[in-house]
Amino acid sequence: MEEVEVELLKLIENNANLEVEKIAKLMGKSIDETRELIDKLEKKKVILGYSTLIDWAKVLNEEEVTAMVDVKVTPARDVGFDKVAERIYRFPEVKAVYLMSGTYDLSVSVKGKTMMEIGHFISEKLSALDSVLSTTTHFVLKKYKHDGIILQDADEGDKRIVVSP
Amino acid sequence: MSQISYISKQVADLKPSGIRRFFDLAAQMEDVISLGVGEPDFVTPWNVIEQSFHSLEQGYTSYTENAGMMELRQEISKYLSGSYHLTYDPSDQLIVSVGASQAIDLALRAVIDPGDEVIVVEPSFVAYVPTVRLAGGIPVTVQTEAEDEFKLKPEQIEEAITSKTKAIILCNPNNPTGTLLLQEELEQLAIVIEKHNLLVLSDEIYAELTYDDAYTSFPTVPKMKERTILISGFSKAFAMTGWRLGYAAGPTEIIAAMVKIHQYTMMCAPTMAQHAALEAMKNGRQSVESMFESYKQRRNFIVSSLNEIGLQCPNPGGAFYAFPSIKATGLTSAEFAEQLLQEEQVAVVPGSVFGANGEGYIRCSYATSLKQLDEALNRMKRFVQKRM
Numbered sequence: 001m002e003e004v005e006v007e008l009l010k011l012i013e014n015n016a017n018l019e020v021e022k023i024a025k026l027m028g029k030s031i032d033e034t035r036e037l038i039d040k041l042e043k044k045k046v047i048l049g050y051s052t053l054i055d056w057a058k059v060l061n062e063e064e065v066t067a068m069v070d071v072k073v074t075p076a077r078d079v080g081f082d083k084v085a086e087r088i089y090r091f092p093e094v095k096a097v098y099l100m101s102g103t104y105d106l107s108v109s110v111k112g113k114t115m116m117e118i119g120h121f122i123s124e125k126l127s128a129l130d131s132v133l134s135t136t137t138h139f140v141l142k143k144y145k146h147d148g149i150i151l152q153d154a155d156e157g158d159k160r161i162v163v164s165p
Numbered sequence: 166m167s168q169i170s171y172i173s174k175q176v177a178d179l180k181p182s183g184i185r186r187f188f189d190l191a192a193q194m195e196d197v198i199s200l201g202v203g204e205p206d207f208v209t210p211w212n213v214i215e216q217s218f219h220s221l222e223q224g225y226t227s228y229t230e231n232a233g234m235m236e237l238r239q240e241i242s243k244y245l246s247g248s249y250h251l252t253y254d255p256s257d258q259l260i261v262s263v264g265a266s267q268a269i270d271l272a273l274r275a276v277i278d279p280g281d282e283v284i285v286v287e288p289s290f291v292a293y294v295p296t297v298r299l300a301g302g303i304p305v306t307v308q309t310e311a312e313d314e315f316k317l318k319p320e321q322i323e324e325a326i327t328s329k330t331k332a333i334i335l336c337n338p339n340n341p342t343g344t345l346l347l348q349e350e351l352e353q354l355a356i357v358i359e360k361h362n363l364l365v366l367s368d369e370i371y372a373e374l375t376y377d378d379a380y381t382s383f384p385t386v387p388k389m390k391e392r393t394i395l396i397s398g399f400s401k402a403f404a405m406t407g408w409r410l411g412y413a414a415g416p417t418e419i420i421a422a423m424v425k426i427h428q429y430t431m432m433c434a435p436t437m438a439q440h441a442a443l444e445a446m447k448n449g450r451q452s453v454e455s456m457f458e459s460y461k462q463r464r465n466f467i468v469s470s471l472n473e474i475g476l477q478c479p480n481p482g483g484a485f486y487a488f489p490s491i492k493a494t495g496l497t498s499a500e501f502a503e504q505l506l507q508e509e510q511v512a513v514v515p516g517s518v519f520g521a522n523g524e525g526y527i528r529c530s531y532a533t534s535l536k537q538l539d540e541a542l543n544r545m546k547r548f549v550q551k552r553m
């Protein structure tokens with residue numbers, strides 16, 4: 001990957017709504033060059049989407065529950081864990097799936113409106129899959145930091161005096 | 166009735182910093198976007214902060230050696246040799262100071278006798294002229310020109326030299342212009358400096374923040390090491406202005422003289438800050454680089470935006486200041502800064518506070534978030550359009 005591509009990715013990693021004009025100025029490139037660079041990264045599927053990180057806990061009636069589920073599975077012949085992982089990640093309730101080393105095989109993050117809803121999904125859908133041997137569910141109680149972003153209301157305002165040497 | 170003043174003539178004659186006046190003005194206003202700050206907008210990297218907590222928990226709450234913790238001096242020495250192939254003996258050629266500010270003060274007091282002249286290159290950092298005066302010296306200012314990108318030329322040193330000239334202060338990259346002097350340019354200056362036997366105070370506090378060209382540390386220029394006091398610190402590159410930690414490296418005799426003053430006036434730099442600086446030296450590289458990356462992008466952003474709105478601005482090679490011309494508005498730099506603050510609540514520093522040739526320019530620090538920078542430039546555009 002070229003250096004300019006990495007620079008661009010770092011710029012938009014935490015600020016997906018940065019306008020092309022600004023990205024171009026920041027990188028000292030023309031708008032056309034920048035747009036081309038973005039297109040290329042999208043085509044290569046390096047840029048997969050532009051999402052917004054929202055602290056739903058702050059939005060009334062929009063609270064949601066997250067569970068991290070440790071899943072033990074029987075791998076299938078030839079395709080190992082991939083097939084069962086696919087069965088699992090296709091469920092819309094499932095937000096992330098990772099193959100793990102250690103005492104279980106897949107780490108699955110599940111989101112729902114309520115604990116009941118998640119419980120339902122796990123017992124009816126996830127555990128019911130043939131290759132799933134067992135599940136252990138951990139509910140997330142509070143989020144402090146997500147994807148590198150601190151979610152607390154820590155005062156991070158500018159503490160500098162307005163004019164200094 | 167006449168009042169007795171107890172203030173020394175030396176101090177009474179010092180002019181208050183021109184920056185201070187703007188600070189007082191800006192402090193009374195709300196929602197000011199400041200491009201007036203000469204310090205990073207980043208908070209010190211967390212591992213550095215954490216290390217100072219840890220040092221306190223371990224009970225490091227007493228004085229260190231006068232010249233600074235040996236381990237820190239060794240680390241600084243390693244850094245200077247790794248980055249610039251400069252070898253300084255940590256035992257007697259390095260001193261840890263209370264900011265680069267104190268290192269400048271110590272260096273001047275260590276070498277100046279009353280009446281000695283010191284060349285100060287303007288536009289310059291606001292502290293040089295007063296610290297030369299306080300040390301009993303006479304500052305002789307040299308005005309660099311915008312058409313030379315504010316680069317000092319050897320003839321200019323030559324013209325300023327008298328039989329009393331003892332030293333010259335170089336600041337590279339420069340505050341406020343952001344001008345970066347390159348190897349060949351420094352070599353040209355070195356010829357005159359050697360010919361006239363000058364001592365050099367090389368303020369390299371912005372050395373880590375140079376964007377397009379390779380950085381040359383002044384003492385690496387042939388024959389300059391033995392006549393240069395290299396001054397630097399942690400404030401800018403590591404975002405540690407409040408920790409008050411800097412250092413000087415130089416010839417044994419001069420450093421010894423500086424340590425002598427330091428031990429009677431300061432004892433040592435703050436211990437917890439020294440522990441933090443040690444961590445910064447050992448494990449701070451990545452933070453420096455990521456902050457550097459942001460500064461560089463913001464430099465590109467502010468320079469092209471200023472030029473777009475009609476404030477002609479060359480591309481500064483280093484530091485985090487843009488120094489655009491405001492001559493097209495017909496205002497003096499003080500009027501520009503004051504009116505901009507009143508009308509649009511954007512604080513910049515009038516170029517005139519940095520010396521005579523700073524008139525017609527303003528200093529805009531881009532050590533501020535992109536969002537703030539963007540908004541500040543929108544406001545400046547509105548302000549400038551009304552006047553051109």
Ligand SMILES: Cc1ncc(COP(=O)(O)O)c(C=O)c1O
Pocket residue numbers: 165203263264265266267290336339340368370397398399400406409410411
């Ligand atoms: C050129 C220059 N030298 C020295 C300093 C002072 O640095 P410190 O915080 O290390 O005292 C500054 C701060 O603005 C500066 O711009």
